[in-house]
Each structure stands twice: as C-alpha cells, then as structure tokens.
Amino acid sequence: MQTSSAERIRDLTEQGFWGSDTLHSLLASWVKKAPERLALADQPNKAELCGLPAQRLSFAELQQFSDQLATELLQQGIGADDRLLVQLPNISELVACYYACSKIGAIISPIPVQYGAHELKQFADELQPAAVITLSDFRGQDLAAQAREALPNYPVWALGEDFAAAGPGHVFDPEPLAKHLQQQRSDANDIVTICWTSGTTGSPKGVPRSHNMWLSIAEYTMAAGDYREGEILLAPFPLINMAAIGGFLFPSALLGCSLILHHPMDPPLYLRQLQEEAVTFTIAPPALLNQLAQQTQLWEQCDFSSLRAFGSGSVPLSPSMIEKIEGQYGKAIINFYGSNEGISLFSTPATAPSPEYRATMFPRLGVAGMPWQDRAHTATTTRVIDPESGQEITTAGVPGELCIAGPAVFDGYLNHNGAGVFTPEGLFRTGDLVEICGEPPNYYRIVGRCKDIINRGGMKISPSEIDTLLEGHPDLAEAAVCAYPDPVLEERVCACIVPAAGREAPDLEALCAWLLERGIAKFKLPERLEVLDALPRNPVGKVVRGQLQAVVMAPGENS
Template sequence: MRTTEQARIDRLTAAGQWGTTTLHDLLREQALDRPDQLAVADPPNRAAFTEGDQLRLDFAELERAACALAADLLGRGIRPGDVLIAQLPNVVELVVSYFASSLVGAVLSPLPVQYGAHELGTAARVLRPAAVLTIDQVKGVPLAERAAKALPGVPVLRFAGAAESDGILTVTGQCGDAARKAVDAHLAAHPADANAILTVVWTSGTTGTPKGVPRSHNMWLATGRTSSEAAAYRTGDRLLNPFPLVNMAALGGFLFPMALNGCSLVLHQPFEAGLFLTQIQDERINFTIVPPAMLNHLARDTESWNRFDFSELRRIGSGSAPLSPWMVEVFDRDYGKPIVNFYGSNEGISLFSTPETSVEPDVRATMFPRLGCENMPWSGIAHDYVRNRVVALETGELITEPGQPGELQFAGPTVFDGYLGGNDDGVFTEDGWFRTGDLVEICGEPPNYYRIVGRCKDIINRAGMKISPTEIDILLEGFPGLTDGAVCGYPDRDYGERVCACVVPADPHHPPALEAINAFLLDQGLAKFKLPERIHYLEALPRNPLGKVQRHELELQVKTA
C-alpha cells in the first residue's frame, strides 16, 4: 500500500530526507553490528497483567524472532499490503510484530488494549484486516475471545508459549533454515519499499471518532531522526518506554530511534510509579518519558527522588499536557536531569524544546522553537526536516508578528498524506500544509518561539473575550490543594460562555473552594475576566492514552452536572 504521490517521493528523496531503508533493514544492521546487546525487554511484572514468560532478546535474537514470525505469517497466506490488526500490551511480541510485518510487507495497525468490540469493529470496517494478532487476556479482559466475536470471519492469531493449534503464534528467538529461506525468497520476489505504508495508527480521539493514520517507513524514520536529536540518543543507550506502543510517542520516540541508533528498549506496562522508578534505576536507563503529573510530584517530593540511583539518566522527556516552569527548574537545578518538552501527533507534526534551544526553564516549559522557519538561529536534523507556519483563522493570512493567535500548520518528511478512507475535508490547505487545529502565537525575545494557547475549537469565548484554557491549566498545576486540574467552557445566556474549573482535590474530604483557587490565579497574574466562575470536583480528569485532557468530555460532564 502506498499513499504518497511520486512527486513528493522524488522531492524528499532528492533532499536526502527519504531513502530506501526499511524498518527490517535497520534490524538486520543492528543484529550484525551488536548481536549480543539487549534489544528489547518485557516489563518485569508481565505475569501480573498477562500470560507468557518474561522475555529479554538481544539484537540477534530479535532478528531471528522477527524472521520466524514473518515466515509463520507468510505460511498462513499473509501477503504484501495485507492489513494486520495488533491488539497487544507492551510486551516483546508487539515489538517483534512490527519487524515481522516489515519483512512481509504487511501493514500493521496497532490498537490500544482498552479498545472494545465497538472500536474493533469500526477499525475493521475501514481496514478490512487479513488477521488479528493478539493475546488471550490482559488483566482478565479476554482480548482474543472478544476479537473473535467482534470480527467474525477474520483469523485471530494468539501469541502463546507453545504451538498448540493453528491459531497460535510463538516468539522463541529461533529461525530455522526453512523459515529463513522462505523469508529471503519472499523478499527477493517482493523487494521492500520504504515508501510503502508500514502502519496505520489511530488518532487519539480527543474530538469525534478516531481516524486511521497511514504512515510509511520513510515517514517514521524521518520522525525517529528528529526524536533522536531531541533526546540526544547515543548508540547503545537504554530507553524506558511507558507509553502504549500504538502511537507517535512510543513509536516515533522509542521504537524507530531504537532501530536507528542501536538502543536497548525496555518496556513498561501498565503505568505504576514505583515500578517505573525502579526500572529507571535497575535497567540503568539513559532516557525515558514521564507524564507531567508525575514530574510535578517528584519535583515536590525530593525524598522520593533521592530514594533511587538515577545516575545513568541523562535527560527526561515529557509533553502531551502543559509543563510547569517551576518543575523544569527543579529538575535542571536540583536533580541535574534536564527536561525535554515534546509536541507531536500521529499525523507527523513534531516540535521540541530542549536545553540546547531553550535554556531557561520557563521558556522550555511553555514555548517551542520555530524549527524550520527562516532566519532562525537553530541548526540540525529537525530544523532541516520540519516546516511550519502560523495562519490567521479568519483570513487565512500568514502571521509573522508576535502576539497574534493563529493555526499552526506543518509540512515536511514526517507528515502523513491523509487519513485512511479519504476523510480529509479541511485537513490540508490548498497548498498541501497539514492543519493541526492547534492555536499558537509567536513569542519570545527575540520572537523565535511558539506558545500553544489551545485548540482552535477549545477557545472559550466569554462575551467576545477569547480565553485559552491551556493557559489556566498550567497555572492550576501549581495550586497546592489539587492533584490535577483543567478548565472548560460552559454555556451562558448572557456571556455566551463562562469558565469552569474542573479539579481533582488532593484531599477529597476538604476540597478547595472556588474563591481560594481564584485568589491563587490572581496572584499568578491571571486577568480577572479569565477566572473560573464555577467549580466541578472530580476523582480524575478524563484523559486519552497520551495524557491529553479530553476537554469535550469535561464540557459534557459540566453541562449535565
């Protein structure tokens, strides 16, 4: 399957940003260069959430396992262009599946384990899968049984420890001569295409129904190179991935950089703070990504931080939600572990704020360098790859001056071609730029940065005054009586919309009053017209798998409260 027009392929190939290397090409290179180095490791608590032995494969073993699985899939009739749905937790089998699919030329569409029969059916109607790769259960949820009922007629292939029947797949680290010959013959008959679609990932669904995002080897490798630059990866680094291997954060930030740089990928599932910190220490992790809420907790609780040996950790990534400047400062000044602020999406948009581009903590927490724009002081892969601009919502005119909000738009080798099924109305501009739907403004001294002020549809319009909910979210993180907090708009007859604070109290029996929160916000310098006029208490904020607040869910809860 290809989605890219030849003119785009020719242009990006001539620029040296796309090439002929595939994901399985990279694995073979690493297996030759560092066969005995750890390639991928299961979570140590695997037995607590699913079946199967805990696996740790070096690069030679991973290459053999991918070859064996590819031969198995070919033997079951899977062919280039066939779509495989994968619904697996963060276990070694999922990593092997990506490389095996690459060898076959199949398209792998990973789905979160949280997806139920409805979501499986919706995805299958679009994908028309040749098979489902899954496992019997995750935390008691019968994934294989559910997939078989939701997708009648689609073969459901289960990973297990031994070949008990025709529906069982194995990851043993072995690849016999027959399997190797079958895969080599297949590759000779069907040469690999770096511009072929390797995956169909799915939008996070913060608004509307999730949409399929086809991405080629070249798109992913371009993203992997920019992420590697941001994280400052080195050959042999040890990476800890806590995010589901189904989206940009995990694939673009960990899997593809692992293959590009010869890094060791350690998996974590599900997120458990104590185990996560223990893994950083015991696995001698050099880089990981941590949710903002946990970073805030660690910044406040030095005792918890000092309980572990994090001497091998060089820097930490975060994102998906606003970062707090004070937290970034604590990690820089007190812990000596700089934070990298990531901004991206499955569609291929990518910006990041690093210690190199954004020295001051308040800049790194709240702004992103205008990588790829003319007359900027940046250099490097991301600056060469990324193209972006800001466009006025009402007029469509290009914004070049600070302080004027507009939509952020992207182009370049990391960006996809369009959603599966052609549901692209309004997604791209007439001249081919991807419309992110994110509202930003040029900022900084000099104005070399963007500040994200919200979603184009998220802006709260209070009597004609535009209010960015993201701005208030960031301030709420600093209120000591809250575990979490965000704001949303709610309808008002006189003003159109007003602001509601949706908060998770640290002490549910003594929740903070709206007056106390507003006094705090005023002390932080927030304008009075932006203050919340209603408060809504929650046990937890609705967030998608990437940690982004689902503001439309908040709006629904507030309306019906």
C-alpha cells in the same frame, strides 16, 4: 501501499531527507554489527499482566523471533499491503510484530488495550483488516474473546495460543520467508503503520505512515534528546503512536539501542526499571516528574546515576519542576510536542535555556531569521494562519492555527478525501492553536485546540492556558477547564478539579483568588466549579474535553 506521490518521494530523496532504510533492514544491520547486544527486554511483571513469560532478546534473537512471526503470518495468508489490527500492551511480541510486518510488507495498525467492542468496530470498519492479533488474558480481561464477539467476520489470533505459540527459539522453516523477500522487494516509502488520532475532538482517524516518515520523526527526536549509539531506553508509553514508535522503536533500530519495555504505567516499577536497567534516556509523564521534583527524599532514595535526561510532553510542563530536576538533580528535561500526523516540535536546554521558556515554548522551525541550525529546522516548514481567513499571522500574541510541512508529515488520512486537511500550499492544518511568543519572538506557545476555544461574550479563552496554571495548585491532583453554555455570553468557564490525596478542595472563590495572584485576566476566571474523582482521559493520557463537558452538563451528578 504507498501514499506519497512520485514527486514528493523524488524531491525529499534528492534533498537527502528520505533514504532507503526500512525498519527490518536496520535490524539486520545491527545483527551484523552487534548480534549479542541486548535489543529488547520485557517488564518483569509481564507474566502477571498477560500470562506470557518475560523475555530478554539480543539483536540476533530478535531477528530470529521476528522471522518466526513473519513466517507464521505468511503461512496464514498475510502478505504485502495486508492490514493487521493489533491490540497489545508493550511486550516483546508487539515489537517483534512490527519487525515481522516490515519484513513481509504488511501494515500494522496498533490500538490501545483500553479500547472495547465499540472502538474495535470503528477501527475495523475503517481499516478492513486481514486479521486481529491480541491476547486472551490482559489483567484478567479476555481481549481475544471481546474481539471475536465484536468482529465475527474477521480472524482473531491470540498470542501464545493461535499465534506465536511456540515463542522465541522455535525451529521453523526459513524458506517461505526467504522466498517472499526475494519476490517482494521492500521500499522505504511503503506504508508500514496505520496509527490512529487520539480522538480528543471526534472519532479517531487512521494515519498511514511510511518507513521514511517514521525515520524522519526519529532523527528529530534523537537530535533533540541527544540519543547515542547503544544507549538503554525505557519506553513507558504504549507503542501505538508517535511518542513511542518515533521516540523509541525507530531510534532503537537506528542506533542499536537496548529497548526496555514498560506498560501500563506503574510508577514504583518504572522507577525500579530506571535503576536496575541502568537506563540512560526515558520519557516520563509530567505528573511523575512533578512528584519527583516535589519529593526530594524520593529522588534521593533512587540511583539515577546512569540517566542522562528525561523527555516529557503532551501537556505544558511546570517551570519549577524543570528548575528543580535540572538545577538540583542535574538531569536535563526535553519538552516534546508531536502527533501521529507528523507534528514534531521540541524544546531543549540548548534552544530554550530558561525553564519558563522550555516549559511551554517551542522553536519556530523552518521560519526565516531564526537562530536554529539543526536538520529539523532545515527540513521543516511551519506557519501560523488565521483559521477563518487563512491569512498568515506573523504578530506575536495573536492566536492562530499551526500548519506544518516536511519529511515527517503524513500524506493524508485513511479513507478521507483530504478536504480541509492541508493548506493550498500543502501544509498540514494541525488543529492546534498557537501564538508566536518570546523575547525575541522565536517561539510558539500551544494555547489549545481550534475547536476547544471558549467564546465568552466575544472574548476568546484558551482552556490549556488555565489548565497549566491550575496544575500548579498545591491542593489539586488534576485540573482542567471547559465551556458551559450561557444565554447571555454564549459560553462561560467551568473549572473541573480533582483534589490531591489528603487535601481539601478549594472553593470557587479561593480558586479564583489563587489564579488572580498569578496574573490571569479576570474575564478568564472560572465561574463554576466541579469536583470530580478523575478527569476523562484518552488512552495516551490527554484530557478529552468533549467528555469533560458532557460530565459537566449531566444533571445532578457532580458536586
């Protein structure tokens, strides 16, 4: 299955942005170069999570294990372009499945382990998978039984039972796979994954991506994070989307890195793995980095001498956190902003030296007159357009929709007619609201989603701007704002807060006074306060503002 046109393939290949490497061809190259090097390691609590033994696999062993899985898939009738719905945590079997699917030309569609029967039906209706691969036990939950009940018309294979039951080292007949590889030549422009949008504003949409698209994301990520050959990478985010697939799986294949797995997030175990595995690069949730910055004693108890840098993102970062971890602890912070569709922005110590800039601003890639010289800038085009008129915005401080094109960007959603997805010039309409900023104005600041903007009497308010300020409040563990209806102004702002452990929640007056001290305009101040036990988040940790509004609107349930 290919979604890119012959013209697009030709143009990007001639420009040197796309090539001929596939995920499994990269693995094969490292089997030749460094067969005994550690390729993959499970988290030590894997058996407790899912009843399967933790594994440490060299590149040669990973090659053999993925060959075994590829052979099993072929024996089950799975072949080129067949789609597999895969619901697994970060375990070595999931990584081996990626390589196995790459080898036989099947398409892997990974989904979060948190999703239930309703979401499974949604995905299956869109994907029409040939089979489902999952677990019979994940933290006491029978995911396979759930899938069989939700999807009675699809084969469901449980790891360790129906599929990969023999495990690594199992002797199998290599001939079926060898014959398949001779008959079915792989192409770097073939679709290898169908991931899903996070569904923060609606139902998740399928995002087909080729090897070349993923490799472009990986190249940008590696350049931003200064990844190096043979490094040790700790992947704490689920291998279901851009952050983990583009930030860890493909870079590990490109550079022969050791990939250390972690999931679901367990901060004490994560910190332990950082030290015991001598990790050199990882991506950490902003909340954990904030904790490390605030608790110097905790940092000093750990040995992070091998670590070069932290990546982070998905929400605006704290400038004070960056200043503390870089200035006092000596570890660089890279701010990533991306999506499964191919958004790839990043702010590094080189492109945004000041913590204030790096926390919230990203270089304007592909815009004439910018000082950036890297491959991502050369390959990528970004523009800001007025969502209503479609006119380009070039003035600083005026919000507009970020639009982007380049070799990392997908061709369109699964089973979608393409309406409204791209501009007439072919740039992907991200739905992200940004403004040009900085002195000089060489940066973008993400100010929210186009559909998230609160309209208070004609004054447009970005929720994420207020979220970022509230996250710095010392008495709050979590905070986000959303709109609630008003008969006069159309919408007003409600602040939803979760008090920090052992702290008393501020009242509305105190919260607004704290915001005013930080220079916020009065018309942006919350006019309602809700104290919650937790904010609704999707499986990748983003606040689902639609669900937050539903909680706010539910009568009699909140404080």
